[in-house]
Amino acid sequence: MKRLWIALVASVALVAVLVAGSGQGAHGIANPAAVYCYKLGYQYEIVDTDKGQYGTCTFFDGSTCDAWRFLECRCGGEYSYCAIHGYDWITKTDGQNPISRDYCVCVLDGEEIGAVTEFVDVEDTCVGPPLDSDADGFLDSFEAYVGTDPWDDCPDDPSDDAWPPDINNDTWVNGLDIMRFKPVLSGPYDVRFDLNADGYVNVLDLMIYKPLLGTSCTNP
Numbered sequence: 001m002k003r004l005w006i007a008l009v010a011s012v013a014l015v016a017v018l019v020a021g022s023g024q025g026a027h028g029i030a031n032p033a034a035v036y037c038y039k040l041g042y043q044y045e046i047v048d049t050d051k052g053q054y055g056t057c058t059f060f061d062g063s064t065c066d067a068w069r070f071l072e073c074r075c076g077g078e079y080s081y082c083a084i085h086g087y088d089w090i091t092k093t094d095g096q097n098p099i100s101r102d103y104c105v106c107v108l109d110g111e112e113i114g115a116v117t118e119f120v121d122v123e124d125t126c127v128g129p130p131l132d133s134d135a136d137g138f139l140d141s142f143e144a145y146v147g148t149d150p151w152d153d154c155p156d157d158p159s160d161d162a163w164p165p166d167i168n169n170d171t172w173v174n175g176l177d178i179m180r181f182k183p184v185l186s187g188p189y190d191v192r193f194d195l196n197a198d199g200y201v202n203v204l205d206l207m208i209y210k211p212l213l214g215t216s217c218t219n220p
């Protein structure tokens with residue numbers, strides 16, 4: 001049941017960007033801030049200026065941060081690994097992180113549970129696909145965007161938003177899900193239906209159903 005369409009969209013081009021200039025092909029030394037941005041499924045770009053190059057990370061809603069500031073949660077904290085997975089976040093400046101002097105730590109119920117660089121392998125020199133923790137074919141960051149659970153690949157009950165195309169949470173992707181689009185297509189924007197994350201609900205979102213129709217998921 002594993003579908004990878006979103007995961008695969010960006011990966012081919014970005015791997016080339018991430019390791020460009022390393023001279024070591026696909027196994028080069030990558031910039032941790034670039035890898036972090038990429039592995040969360042966002043768009044990393046290198047910007048040339050008079051003072052040199054820097055990297056930016058662009059999120060689904062089009063907003064952008066400097067990639068290193070994003071890694072440190074000094075910018076775009078609401079798009080961070082922590083936020084995507086339901087945690088709070090803080091930036092620590094005690095120099096105790098091997099990747100960057102200032103670093104982002106996830107916080108759950110007031111307890112620090114780890115730095116984002118522990119959860120995301122930003123030193124991965126063979127850059128794999130972006131994070132899809134539950135392997136339901138939709139990236140963690142995308143699931144956070146539409147409001148489904150990035151840890152759960154299949155709904156347990158009709159209120160359990162777990163698998164993005166399964167709008168009615170019955171474990172099947174079929175016409176019943178597509179019927180739910182009807183009032184939304186002509187009504188106010190509802191992010192739950194924005195399955196290509198472009199800020200609109202329209203026929204482009206319905207396109208993603210083509211390879212998925214008739215498929216289902218199962219709970220353990």
Ligand SMILES: [Ca+2]
Pocket residue numbers: 132133134135136137138139140143150
């Ligand atoms: Ca997923």
Ligand SMILES: [Ca+2]
Pocket residue numbers: 134136143148149150151152153154162163164
């Ligand atoms: Ca999910």
Ligand SMILES: [Ca+2]
Pocket residue numbers: 165166167168169170171172173174176177
């Ligand atoms: Ca369904």
Ligand SMILES: [Ca+2]
Pocket residue numbers: 193194195196197198199200201202204205
């Ligand atoms: Ca859309």
